[in-house]
Amino acid sequence: MPPIVLQLLQGAGLTVFILAVLYFSKKLGVLKRVRGALVIATVLLAILLVSRLVHFPGQERVFTFDLGILVLIGVYIVLQVLDELIWEHVLKPKHISVPRLLFDVFNFVVLVGVGLALLKTLFDVNLTGFLVTSTVLSAILGLSLQDLLTSLMAGIALQIESPFQVRDWIRVGDKEGEVTQMNWRSITLRSRDNNNVIIPNSIIAKQDISNFSRPQKLQLVHVTVGVSYATPPGLVKGVISRAIADADGVAPTPAVQVFVKRFAESAVEYDLRFWIEDFERLNAISDSVQTRVWYALDRAGMAIPFPQRDVHLRTISEEREEREKARGREDVFRVLRQVTTFQSLSDSQIQILTGTARFERYATGEILVRQGEEGRSLFVIRSGTVSVERAGEAGSSQRMATLRAGDFFGEMSLLTGEPRSATVVSMSEVEVVVVDKSGVAAVLSQDQKLVKSLSDTLERRSRQLARTALEQQRLADVAAAEQVPLFLRIQRFFGIEN
Ligand code: CMP
Numbered sequence: 001m002p003p004i005v006l007q008l009l010q011g012a013g014l015t016v017f018i019l020a021v022l023y024f025s026k027k028l029g030v031l032k033r034v035r036g037a038l039v040i041a042t043v044l045l046a047i048l049l050v051s052r053l054v055h056f057p058g059q060e061r062v063f064t065f066d067l068g069i070l071v072l073i074g075v076y077i078v079l080q081v082l083d084e085l086i087w088e089h090v091l092k093p094k095h096i097s098v099p100r101l102l103f104d105v106f107n108f109v110v111l112v113g114v115g116l117a118l119l120k121t122l123f124d125v126n127l128t129g130f131l132v133t134s135t136v137l138s139a140i141l142g143l144s145l146q147d148l149l150t151s152l153m154a155g156i157a158l159q160i161e162s163p164f165q166v167r168d169w170i171r172v173g174d175k176e177g178e179v180t181q182m183n184w185r186s187i188t189l190r191s192r193d194n195n196n197v198i199i200p201n202s203i204i205a206k207q208d209i210s211n212f213s214r215p216q217k218l219q220l221v222h223v224t225v226g227v228s229y230a231t232p233p234g235l236v237k238g239v240i241s242r243a244i245a246d247a248d249g250v251a252p253t254p255a256v257q258v259f260v261k262r263f264a265e266s267a268v269e270y271d272l273r274f275w276i277e278d279f280e281r282l283n284a285i286s287d288s289v290q291t292r293v294w295y296a297l298d299r300a301g302m303a304i305p306f307p308q309r310d311v312h313l314r315t316i317s318e319e320r321e322e323r324e325k326a327r328g329r330e331d332v333f334r335v336l337r338q339v340t341t342f343q344s345l346s347d348s349q350i351q352i353l354t355g356t357a358r359f360e361r362y363a364t365g366e367i368l369v370r371q372g373e374e375g376r377s378l379f380v381i382r383s384g385t386v387s388v389e390r391a392g393e394a395g396s397s398q399r400m401a402t403l404r405a406g407d408f409f410g411e412m413s414l415l416t417g418e419p420r421s422a423t424v425v426s427m428s429e430v431e432v433v434v435v436d437k438s439g440v441a442a443v444l445s446q447d448q449k450l451v452k453s454l455s456d457t458l459e460r461r462s463r464q465l466a467r468t469a470l471e472q473q474r475l476a477d478v479a480a481a482e483q484v485p486l487f488l489r490i491q492r493f494f495g496i497e498n
Contacts, residue, residue: 014049018042030088034080037073044070068118075114079107101156101184147202148185154201155184168213169279172204178280192283212279218251219279223286225293226267228303233260233268236302243296244274248365249285251275266305291363299360332357335382335433338406341457344449356439362426369424375413376437381405384430390422390465400464402427412458414440415490421465445496455487 025031025038044066051063083103119125142149159182164170169178170189175197177189187204189197212219227236237258245256254275261271272293276285297304333354336342342350359382362368368379371391381403388401388409400422403409412421414437444451 010049010053014046018046030081030084033084034077037077037080041070041073041077044073064122068122071118072111072115076107076111079110083107101152101159105152105156147200150202150205151185151200154205155182157205158182158187158201163209164211164214168211170212171210172199173207175199192280217277217279218275219277221274221276221282221286223272223274223289223293224261224269225272225290226264226269226304227297228305229263229268231268231302233270235300236268236270236297239296239300239302240270240272240293243292244272244289246367247274247285247292248288249276249278249281250289251277288363288365292366295361295363295366299362328359329354332359332433335380336435339380339408340406341408341453342450344453345443345447349443349447352442353435353439356436357433360432360434362430362432364426364428366426366430367423368426368430368432369410369420369422371421371423372419375410375420377410378408378414378435378437378440379410379424380408380433380435382431382433385427386424386430387427388422388424397423401461411454412461415454415458415493417493421462441494441496444490444494451487451490451496455490458490459486 021038021042025035031038048063048066048070051059051066087103116127120127164179166179166182170176172189175189175191177191177197179187180190180196181188184201186198186200189199191197225240240258241256244250245252250256251274257273259271259273261269263269272289274289276282278285294304333350336350336353336357337347342353345353362384368386369375371389383405386403386409387399388403389397390400391397403424409424410420413419444454
């Protein structure tokens with residue numbers, strides 16, 4: 001066969017080979033990751049064949065150089081394909097977790113070995129001299145890279161053990177944050193202050209690690225609160241548990257627990273244990289819990305004593321104590337006097353209401369009155385804003401009104417004995433005057449105008465509540481069946497019919 005035909009055939013064969021490589025590297029998943037290397041290898045192969053067929057100056061050197069790189073790339077491709085096969089078909093199905101880093105280090109060592117062997121065989125480089133120098137060099141390098149190597153080994157150990165993963169919230173020593181990156185040298189944490197904290201693997205290997213995202217996100221949080229020795233622990237536990245059960249960020253289950261922790265110098269210390277799922281918000285959740293505890297204890301008249309080191313002798317005269325109480329009563333009187341609905345009442349009648357009233361303070365987001373519960377008190381807002389919300393079908397709730405200073409609520413249950421018609425939630429810090437049923441009853445029996453104005457408000461609010469046609473119909477039915485105006489029903493309920 002003439003040489004030109006042979007060359008043409010070889011050229012055509014090479015073209016077919018390159019196209020086949022490109023085609024299969026696209027189709028076969030296992031070849032996808034080495035596609036680039038395959039293309040380079042085929043080009044090098046082509047150059048190798050051409051340098052055999054065509055004569056040109058320096059042909060031998062080009063051939064040797066090309067062959068060396070081709071072998072190196074060939075070994076690289078074989079290693080990568082083997083990695084992929086072992087990873088996908090052996091380790092993954094058996095759920096064996098081996099760090100990628102280990103594969104990479106192995107591949108690197110093999111490639112360096114092959115590279116050195118090629119240097120000796122193809123380029124006749126004297127490796128003995130190189131190795132001697134490299135022993136000295138590696139000793140110097142080893143010492144200076146000691147930390148880096150420890151980090152590398154620790155990185156491999158961390159990946160094998162896998163005590164945490166990216167997106168976990170962890171604490172290493174005194175550093176805390178969300179893991180955003182892990183590599184062969186270090187891990188990066190995003191701290192609560194939104195800083196990146198980079199910790200070398202070598203340091204992590206020597207530290208205690210706490211993982212707050214595993215085995216599950218639920219974490220127990222402890223908060224210590226001191227309450228006066230004067231209050232029985234049973235009562236304190238009840239007030240605190242109720243106050244924090246539905247605080248923002250506290251998981252509904254497991255339930256909140258309150259334990260007496262110790263009898264401290266100036267207070268009985270309680271250990272509040274509650275569960276949270278969002279460890280990132282730990283500070284905000286602890287804040288909401290402790291704020292709730294303060295308000296609940298304040299409402300229940302339970303004092304949180306401040307630490308006392310010195311003995312303070314403070315004598316509060318009975319007279320002064322009486323004066324303070326009177327000032328409190330005056331405050332309540334002033335708030336009640338300003339309520340438009342109570343305008344018909346005389347000062348002495350307002351005094352009667354004041355006698356059974358008290359101040360209560362609530363933090364933002366607390367429930368003052370819960371729909372469906374029994375209610376025996378009327379609330380007058382002194383400061384702040386509350387939202388009146390009515391739960392509908394399928395758990396949805398709708399805001400019925402926003403009430404402000406001077407407004408009152410809670411009259412419906414108080415006047416009719418029916419369960420609370422809506423839930424009232426504080427939208428800001430709120431201070432209210434709570435008037436008891438006994439006070440209202442005493443005044444209602446004296447003042448018909450008050451019964452009228454209260455029943456007017458009640459009727460208006462009930463109409464707003466009965467939004468659905470069904471509810472309106474039900475109310476109409478009840479009214480028709482009873483044939484008794486609301487005004488009279490209230491009088492009957494309080495036993496003040498005349
Ligand atoms: P009560 O049913 O005792 O408890 C919930 C309170 O929300 C209710 O009394 C009313 O005082 C108040 N309330 C109910 N509906 C409205 C409304 N539409 N507008 C203003 N306040 C309301």
